[in-house]
Amino acid sequence: MGFDGTLFPPFIDHHVHGHLVDTTALAAGGIAGWVDLGGDPARLAARRGSMPHPAYAGAFLTAVGGYPSGRSWAPGGIVREVTDAADAASAVAEQASAGASLVKVALNARSGPVPDGEILHAVVAAAHARALPVVAHVEGEGMTRRALDAGVDALAHTPFDDRLDAELLARAVAQTVWISTLAIHETGPAAASTASGHLARFHRSGGRVLYGTDLGNGDLPLGVNGIEIERLLAVGIRGDALVRALCDPWPLSHAPAGVGTVVPDAVAGGIRETDADVAARFARARVVRM
Numbered sequence: 001m002g003f004d005g006t007l008f009p010p011f012i013d014h015h016v017h018g019h020l021v022d023t024t025a026l027a028a029g030g031i032a033g034w035v036d037l038g039g040d041p042a043r044l045a046a047r048r049g050s051m052p053h054p055a056y057a058g059a060f061l062t063a064v065g066g067y068p069s070g071r072s073w074a075p076g077g078i079v080r081e082v083t084d085a086a087d088a089a090s091a092v093a094e095q096a097s098a099g100a101s102l103v104k105v106a107l108n109a110r111s112g113p114v115p116d117g118e119i120l121h122a123v124v125a126a127a128h129a130r131a132l133p134v135v136a137h138v139e140g141e142g143m144t145r146r147a148l149d150a151g152v153d154a155l156a157h158t159p160f161d162d163r164l165d166a167e168l169l170a171r172a173v174a175q176t177v178w179i180s181t182l183a184i185h186e187t188g189p190a191a192a193s194t195a196s197g198h199l200a201r202f203h204r205s206g207g208r209v210l211y212g213t214d215l216g217n218g219d220l221p222l223g224v225n226g227i228e229i230e231r232l233l234a235v236g237i238r239g240d241a242l243v244r245a246l247c248d249p250w251p252l253s254h255a256p257a258g259v260g261t262v263v264p265d266a267v268a269g270g271i272r273e274t275d276a277d278v279a280a281r282f283a284r285a286r287v288v289r290m
Helices: 041-050 085-097 117-129 143-150 166-175 190-204 226-234 240-247 275-282
Strands: 006-008 011-016 031-036 060-063 079-082 103-108 134-139 177-179 208-210 259-263 286-289
Touching: 006 240, 011 240, 031 259, 060 085, 079 085, 085 103, 085 117, 103 117, 103 143, 117 134, 117 143, 134 143, 143 166, 166 190, 190 208, 190 226, 208 240, 226 240, 226 275
Parallel strands: 011 031, 060 079, 060 103, 103 134, 177 208
Antiparallel strands: 006 259, 259 286
């Protein structure tokens, strides 16, 4: 079977909020599967059989009154406030019973209270007892360290407003995978620079990076995000490393079956492509059935 371009394993967006976007449009933009990192677990469970990559965290687990409770984009069912360690175990069990493949905890100290250490450790222990990884939204000074101290397995965003010294970065490399989400930050502000600097160091140190966009957060393209690709290239995630970030089936052990992603080939003639050219080609990717 011939393809007009280079055939890759299926591309996965590892950070999507499916209730905010038309996920049926993603295949036309090159995304074969997606990981939902915050949605109503009952609705996600009902959709599970129709999802090409049925990986989702279910609700955000957060402190009482914590992020993202009260947000207009986070209607009932998407937030599960946790009161104590016993309730943390119950909250994890609820997500697992709805078919969750991982658990998400919100550590956004800039937008309200966050789970205390006892609750956070209880969330991680309950999830790990069910062989479910824990992904944390970390925002605010000290939240990356708090997540690592509790034993989380992944960060939903590259840290963008916290400072990671060499010791903390080494711990993060050994313990976590990072979902990139660089394109949610406007070019220029401190958050964009901080996130890019952290991801470059994390990658150079051997950290495992996953492509993810936080799709649903603002006006992002329904498909491969060229800006995200360009920023990954800029921090040194290129070639095979870029493909691994796009194709990693995490948190599942397998990629969507029977499909691949085709990226148009470079213009002939030996002209060296800029990063912007490469990103633009990837943004024209499409999913094909095999």
